[in-house]
Amino acid sequence: MNTIQKKIWVLASVVLAIMIAIWLTLTFYNQKMQTQYNDILQRYLQMNEVTSSSQDIVANLNRYLMIPTAGNEAELEESRERLLSVQSTVYELRNVDNEFILTNYSHLIDSFIETVDRSVMFQEQGEAESALAEFAEASNISLYISEMTLSIFDTELKTYERFYRGIISQSEELEKLGVWLLLLITLVLVLFTYLFSRSITKPVQQLTKAANELAIGRFDRPIKVDSNDEISFLAKTFDHMRSNINALILEIQKKAQLERELQESKMLLQESQLRNLQNQINPHFLFNTLNTLSKKAYLDGAEETSDLLVSVAGLLRYNLKRMDKAVSLYEEVYVLQQYIDIQKARYSDRLKFHADVQESVLGFQIPGLTLQPLIENAVIHAIEPEEDGGEIWFRIQEVGDEVWIEIEDNGPGIDEEKQRQLLEQAIISKEGHSTGIGFGNVLKRLNLFFGREGLVEIDSEVGQGTKITLKLPKVKGVQNHGQAAHSG
Numbered sequence: 001m002n003t004i005q006k007k008i009w010v011l012a013s014v015v016l017a018i019m020i021a022i023w024l025t026l027t028f029y030n031q032k033m034q035t036q037y038n039d040i041l042q043r044y045l046q047m048n049e050v051t052s053s054s055q056d057i058v059a060n061l062n063r064y065l066m067i068p069t070a071g072n073e074a075e076l077e078e079s080r081e082r083l084l085s086v087q088s089t090v091y092e093l094r095n096v097d098n099e100f101i102l103t104n105y106s107h108l109i110d111s112f113i114e115t116v117d118r119s120v121m122f123q124e125q126g127e128a129e130s131a132l133a134e135f136a137e138a139s140n141i142s143l144y145i146s147e148m149t150l151s152i153f154d155t156e157l158k159t160y161e162r163f164y165r166g167i168i169s170q171s172e173e174l175e176k177l178g179v180w181l182l183l184l185i186t187l188v189l190v191l192f193t194y195l196f197s198r199s200i201t202k203p204v205q206q207l208t209k210a211a212n213e214l215a216i217g218r219f220d221r222p223i224k225v226d227s228n229d230e231i232s233f234l235a236k237t238f239d240h241m242r243s244n245i246n247a248l249i250l251e252i253q254k255k256a257q258l259e260r261e262l263q264e265s266k267m268l269l270q271e272s273q274l275r276n277l278q279n280q281i282n283p284h285f286l287f288n289t290l291n292t293l294s295k296k297a298y299l300d301g302a303e304e305t306s307d308l309l310v311s312v313a314g315l316l317r318y319n320l321k322r323m324d325k326a327v328s329l330y331e332e333v334y335v336l337q338q339y340i341d342i343q344k345a346r347y348s349d350r351l352k353f354h355a356d357v358q359e360s361v362l363g364f365q366i367p368g369l370t371l372q373p374l375i376e377n378a379v380i381h382a383i384e385p386e387e388d389g390g391e392i393w394f395r396i397q398e399v400g401d402e403v404w405i406e407i408e409d410n411g412p413g414i415d416e417e418k419q420r421q422l423l424e425q426a427i428i429s430k431e432g433h434s435t436g437i438g439f440g441n442v443l444k445r446l447n448l449f450f451g452r453e454g455l456v457e458i459d460s461e462v463g464q465g466t467k468i469t470l471k472l473p474k475v476k477g478v479q480n481h482g483q484a485a486h487s488g
Contacts, residue, residue: 011196018185025181029174046089050105051149053083054112054142061116061138065123065131076120080113101155105148112141207235210242219246265448268441326449326475329396329403330362332371336394339372343379350389351379357396361403365475367445374407374468377439382411382465403474408467414460423458446470 060076087109090102119134210223223239340353375392382390393408414422425440447453450473460466 011192014192015189018189022181022185026178029170046086047149047152049086050083050090050109051146053079053086054109054145057083057112057116058135058139058142061119061135065119065128065135068123073120076116080116083109083113101148101152105145105152108141108145108148112138112145115141203232203235207238210235210238214242214245219249261448264444268444268448325368326365327368328363328365332366332368333357333362333396336371336375339375343383347379347383347389350386351383352389352391353394354391355394357394358398361396361398361474363476364403364472366472367442367449370442370446370470371405371407373438373442378407378409378411378466382409386411399471401474403470403472405470405472406467408465410465413462413464414458414466415462419458419460423456446472450475 056079057076060072060079064072064076087106090105115134115138119131119138122128122131122134207223210221213221219242223235223242337355340351344351344353375394378392382392390410393406395404395406395408397404422439423443425443443456446455455471457469457471458466459469
């Protein structure tokens, strides 16, 4: 894993390497030019040394001839050796352009030394005139050497003129190269610095954005940081913390949902029990009274009145005992028929009821008092307000793994907004006259009983009637309503 400290060291190393490269380049070119200048200067100094040495020999020879002492002879010999040494170095300066003239120049030096040697020899032999003649010849040769040195200087200047111009051109090119090199290095450093800073600031920005997301409560979004340094480790730790917090929040929400459903179940049960208590006004007295009236009506020959009282008694007994229990569809349909008999006696021909029930599904269970409140709503809204009454269609059929229960009327219908509010239980529908149970209560009990929502659909248009469809899972047997709700 790359660390931020390592990245900083890399940046410093790159900058240092570039600076060293610039220094080495400039040093190389400077050294090269200095060497070239030194070579040229050395050529001039060596040839000038020849002239100087020849003049020293002439001077030392003159003193020796005038005063032939051992000291003067030693000085003459020393200057002679120096000239021979310079002669060897000058000869090394030959090239294609000056080889001929340097050869003559070297021969002239040889002649000069031979003349000096003859002058010394004649002096030692006591031939003063011959020694002076050779001295004069040596002086003339020394003058020739000086003139030839100047001639060689002139030749060297002409020969190296192009070289001088090349050095000047190189200096100009080196200056341009320095400018371009500086621009290139600046660009590289800027780019590298940007990438380096971006590798640090971008992960920090991503981490900051993730922290802002957490600050507003978005714990479900994973934290991703494009980095491979300490910030990446920090982001992984941060994401692990976010994941734990999110899991804790989900768990709390789930518990809150269960608590809310349990609370709703308790409230519905309490409401049902309250309704039950309100309606239980001495039920045995009511049952006995209704049965007595039924028997009396039968004895008086009013058989229809007797049947009506029997239906009322059965309906009242069912409503009081079945609110908190799961019942079979058979029981619901049976008590529903008693309710319809009572309503037909009330509305006569104004109520037309059509039933189509598939008997094979009557063994499946639903919450008690589910169908009667829905039929009663249809009677209240579709039959009662209309002078000519209306029609109600009741259907039960098996569709795949579900039992579909349809209740349809030709009443005034319901607009879309009220349909949505009824399904979302945003409004309290008008409660039934006989049970005190409204549409919202039925919907809640169905959701609790089967353990899911979306069981009820409403299909209605204003002026076109209403159809309510219950799409219920198949549940066999009969059990306590609370247990069914919990197991569903």
